Amino acid sequence: xxxxxxxxxxxxxxxxxxxxxxxxxxxxxxxxxxxxxxxxxxxxxxxxxxxxxxxxxxxxxxxxxxxxxxxxxxxxxxxxxxxxxxxxxxxxxxxxxxxxxxxxxxxxxxxxxxxxxxxxxxxxxxxxxxxxxxxxxxxxxxxxxxxxxxxxxxxxxxxxxxxxxxxxxxxxxxxxxxxxxxxxxxxxxxxxxxxxxxxxxxxxxxxxxxxxxxxxxxxxxxxxxxxxxxxxxxxxxxxxxxxxxxxxxxxxxxxxxxxxxxxxxxxxxxxxxxxxxxxxxxxxxxxxxxxxxxxxxxxxxxxxxxxxxxxxxxxxxxxxxxxxxxxxxxxxxxxxxxxxxxxxxxxxxxxxxxxxxxxxxxxxxxxxxxxxxxxxxxxxxxxxxxxxxxxxxxxxxxxxxxxxxxxxxxxxxxxxxxxxxxxxxxxxxxxxxxxxxxxxxxxxxxxxxxxxxxxxxxxxxxxxxxxxxxxxxxxxxxxxxxxxxxxxxxxxxxxxxxxxxxxxxxxxxxxxxxxxxxxxxxxxxxxxxxxxxxxxxxxxxxxxxxxxxxxxxxxxxxxxxxxxxxxxxxxxxxxxxxxxxxxxxxxxxxxxxxxxxxxxxxxxxxxxxxxxxxxxxxxxxxxxxxxxxxxxxxxxxxxxxxxxxxxxxxxxxxxxxxxxxxxxxxxxxxxxx
Numbered sequence: 001x002x003x004x005x006x007x008x009x010x011x012x013x014x015x016x017x018x019x020x021x022x023x024x025x026x027x028x029x030x031x032x033x034x035x036x037x038x039x040x041x042x043x044x045x046x047x048x049x050x051x052x053x054x055x056x057x058x059x060x061x062x063x064x065x066x067x068x069x070x071x072x073x074x075x076x077x078x079x080x081x082x083x084x085x086x087x088x089x090x091x092x093x094x095x096x097x098x099x100x101x102x103x104x105x106x107x108x109x110x111x112x113x114x115x116x117x118x119x120x121x122x123x124x125x126x127x128x129x130x131x132x133x134x135x136x137x138x139x140x141x142x143x144x145x146x147x148x149x150x151x152x153x154x155x156x157x158x159x160x161x162x163x164x165x166x167x168x169x170x171x172x173x174x175x176x177x178x179x180x181x182x183x184x185x186x187x188x189x190x191x192x193x194x195x196x197x198x199x200x201x202x203x204x205x206x207x208x209x210x211x212x213x214x215x216x217x218x219x220x221x222x223x224x225x226x227x228x229x230x231x232x233x234x235x236x237x238x239x240x241x242x243x244x245x246x247x248x249x250x251x252x253x254x255x256x257x258x259x260x261x262x263x264x265x266x267x268x269x270x271x272x273x274x275x276x277x278x279x280x281x282x283x284x285x286x287x288x289x290x291x292x293x294x295x296x297x298x299x300x301x302x303x304x305x306x307x308x309x310x311x312x313x314x315x316x317x318x319x320x321x322x323x324x325x326x327x328x329x330x331x332x333x334x335x336x337x338x339x340x341x342x343x344x345x346x347x348x349x350x351x352x353x354x355x356x357x358x359x360x361x362x363x364x365x366x367x368x369x370x371x372x373x374x375x376x377x378x379x380x381x382x383x384x385x386x387x388x389x390x391x392x393x394x395x396x397x398x399x400x401x402x403x404x405x406x407x408x409x410x411x412x413x414x415x416x417x418x419x420x421x422x423x424x425x426x427x428x429x430x431x432x433x434x435x436x437x438x439x440x441x442x443x444x445x446x447x448x449x450x451x452x453x454x455x456x457x458x459x460x461x462x463x464x465x466x467x468x469x470x471x472x473x474x475x476x477x478x479x480x481x482x483x484x485x486x487x488x489x490x491x492x493x494x495x496x497x498x499x500x501x502x503x504x505x506x507x508x509x510x511x512x513x514x515x516x517x518x519x520x521x522x523x524x525x526x527x528x529x530x531x532x533x534x535x536x537x538x539x540x541x542x543x544x545x546x547x548x549x550x551x552x553x554x555x556x557x558x559x560x561x562x563x564x565x566x567x568x569x570x571x572x573x574x575x576x577x578x579x580x581x582x583x584x585x586x587x588x589x590x591x592x593x594x595x596x597x598x599x600x601x602x603x604x605x606x607x608x609x610x611x612x613x614x615x616x617x618x619x620x621x622x623x624x625x626x627x628x629x630x631x632x633x634x635x636x637x638x639x640x641x642x643x644x645x646x647x648x649x650x651x652x653x654x655x656x657x658x659x660x661x662x663x664x665x666x667x668x669x670x671x672x673x
Contacts, residue, residue, distance in 0.1 A: 077159025086172025229292025
């Protein structure tokens, strides 16, 4: 087995992967702050593991582009003398360490495994599922890597359970037996500094099989805090399959929540919600967030909402869900520098009956990095996964090998020790899919053509890696590089999906939004126009097309699109703001004021509308009113640099001949959204 060299303390922000959401690249305009302009195709879930101190090791080196050598298999189980095994001395330590955390009350196991009686009456079942490596759920093939959170059983442990069962499952002398583990009820890490919950319960109807629902939750803080950890209480663990958490500084998630007559809102785009840089926040039954760590935290500002996405699974009857989130605050800013990178399949088009369809990807690290954990994701046809690293000198290391992927158990794998890689290291992925009748997990029999997509009947292929960087500069460089590379990959995905589904207005809209985020105005306009031809009632396409037309200098056409967006959706505060912004640029001040005030009536916490009203007052040399609006814009978004610059300008009361501060677009025009 290849060992992994490392010399620094591990990063605790380790994750379990269910579906990957890659945040959209940083937008080059402010037309759509909060719009997830990329294809949202999945979800990351964070799991806890204990920090370890890494120890040095050595790599095996080869110099071709094939995966590393396959390690030798573990030695087979050697039978113990008959009658030498008993529960108390040999079996209880295995069960209590690897099984009881899920097989207990208030967890996902269907029955408890906390005592001899619990285990004896299910001994044959336990022996069967462990021998077939169905339980405990752990897909990584043994011997390829060492993992800190490894819940798998060794060949010796499996053999001992089987032999003990065959010999009648004797109890032994339980004075020697370890006590069942004690599990903390309530919050795993103690009482949080702040608890927030869904404002009202959501009812999952009896005829619902599964649903993804987003909930905007206000965070009542008066000044910025650093969040060193968090925990989640599902409220109804029978139906909460997993949860994912993002932060929204724009208020749009709450607006979408308010517009939906039911608690929360649906949608394939998580508008407004973003991962804190370097973090993924999620929860899976039996897979908790990592313990709070003063060294690793993310900033939470006043006015920010938490956006909770729940994947809910029906039980056949009406179920209520009201989940809660606990936050633990750090006393000081973080001292460590987390990062995220991912490997992504851009095209998936699997013919029916295909047994070995392969996708590949790679990413080159721009800076030295420590890889602390890995989370793969595919759907039901995923079969074999190989992930490895190739250093600039040709040395290779396995990062993960899965030979029998199971969509129902998508876990996070935390390295122990972690990997230290130099800049220039290539991270590589190869995933093989089986779309034949021989795949027992194939949901479509007879098999059908399968395309890339978020739905479980579609397919995906992604691997996310958690990193720890040496410095803030390295973390920022990695973040910028990864966003740029990922943006191009997402565009390739969207182009493929648009070709595969040419009649999908949604695909054209998302691709247009990506092109718009790059400032590719003609290409963005082309796809928005096609989206509107396919779905004339899509107000966001009209609104965004208006912003693109504005950049192209087609102001009259832009106004027409904003007005059409408002005809379709009169309560669209963004369209009111954008129309008011353009009217302001044309010096139609009364009409602009009317639109901007309407935007604030619909969405009172709208920093861009406040900014634009400040710019309008500035045009009229009404400095007190301008100051009020700029101050409100900055209070709503403390990171609003244009509002801060405008406020400084007003406070200085510069003469009229001095140019006003630039808007968020980078031009001397009002802010658009």
